[in-house]
Amino acid sequence: MQACDTLMYSEAHEAADVVARQFAANDEIVTVLAHSLRAHPPRFIITCARGSSDHAAAYAKYVFETQLGIVTASASPSVTSVYAAEQRWQDALFIAISQSGKSPDLVRNAQAAKIAGARVIALVNVEDSPLAAIADTVIPLHAGPERSVAATKSYIAALAAVLHLCARWRGDTELAEALHVLPDALRSGWDADWSSLSEGLEDAHNLFVVGRGFGLGIALEAALKFKETCGLHAEAFSAAEVKHGPMALVGPNFPVLCFAQDDDTLEGTLALADMFRQRGAHVWVAAPGQKGKGSLPVMAGLPALCTPLLIIQSFYRATAELSLRRGFNPDVPPHLNKVTETV
Structure with missing residues (x-):
């Protein structure tokens, strides 16, 4: 089997079409919702999710707090x-963010939120799910059926939905323009060569994934995907926190994967990557415009908020390849199901 034969690969490849379809189908819903939120701003934002969806919520926290100035908590x-x-x-x-909309604990939390006087929004892929039925507003992810246990296109769709809502809510014309070109950027970025990562981690046992700000959520997501699809123990850290203890584990040949976007966090994250290299670590950096040993190509020119979507799509392709190299099937991780019904 080759990576292109896996569902994980093909579904991640669909992400550009998913995002384009979602933006077109949801624009009226999101525009009406944004108008209402501007007229009646919430006191604060609460996100509720698990697994990959919770990593999308971590991204949403940075988007909403930096762009809207509204405290957002999980x-x-x-x-x-x-x-x-x-x-x-x-x-x-x-x-509430969920692919299936069926997890009992998320449904109960959404019910409790309504009772407590909150306005409930569901970002969900299954529009007739129990979670969607409770919500005041449903923003469909429009990812279509996702058969691989490892979420890919539905995760990218959740990030895109957060971006769409932010752009309309804020009335941000620059971000709105970026949304028009984002699907084509995803299509162009699909062929980015990340083979050095899948080759370099074939025999690895542990690694760190580092991100900051908008990139922290995808660092969490990448660490999860390494575990579930590749049998590889990975831990995600903020670039601001990794030096406070975890740094002690980093020595010669220890693998570190850094994600960065072109904003005020870039310089510090690149400096951290250099510090890891000085310790003899094997470091990869995915950031727009970076070149040289260990650099993983990422398209430049879009707002920093868009970069995580480009990075994680390339990561998914590389991870499908790494999974097979390590003797796993990325579509059927051991001991896992597509829907985890936590109570």
Whole structure:
């Protein structure tokens, strides 16, 4: 089997079409919602998700806090679903993110959010799901059926939905223009050569994935995908936090994968990558415009908020290849199911 024969590969390859379809289908919904949110701004934003969807929520936190100036926090689903603790969410915006919309704990949290006085939005791929039925507004991901256990196109679709909502809510014309070209950028970036990563990690046992700001969510997502599809122990860290203890593990030939976007975090992340190299670590850097040993190509020219989508798509392709190199099937990770029904 080759990587191109896997569902993970083919579904990640569909991401550009998914994003284009989503933007076109959702624009009226998102525009109306954004107008309402501008007229009645929430006091704060709560996200609720698990797994890859929670990594999309981590991205949303940085997008909403930097672009809208609204505090955004992640709800711990068990606080409501297990402990049944009453929450004070009056006039909050509650955003639930899910591919299936079936996880019982997310459904219970959305119900509790409505009771607590929050406005509930669901970013969900299955439009007739229990979660969607509860929401005040549904933003469909329009990813289509996703058969690989490893989420790819639905994750990118969730990031795109966050971008779309932010652009309309803020009235950001530059970001809105970027959304028009993002699908083509994803198509162009699909053929980026990340083979040095899939080749270099074939015999690895552990690694760090580092990101900051908009890139932290995809670092979390990459670490998860290494575990579930490649049997490779990976931990994600913020570039601002990794030096506070985890750095002690980094020595000669220790693998480190750094994600960066062209914003105020870029210089610090590149400096950190150099520090790792000085310790003899094997370092890869995915950032727009970077060249040289260990550099993984990423298209430049789009706003920094868009870069994580380009990076994670290239990562998914490389990971499908790495999984096969390590003797795994990326579509059927051991002991995992597509829908995890946490209560």
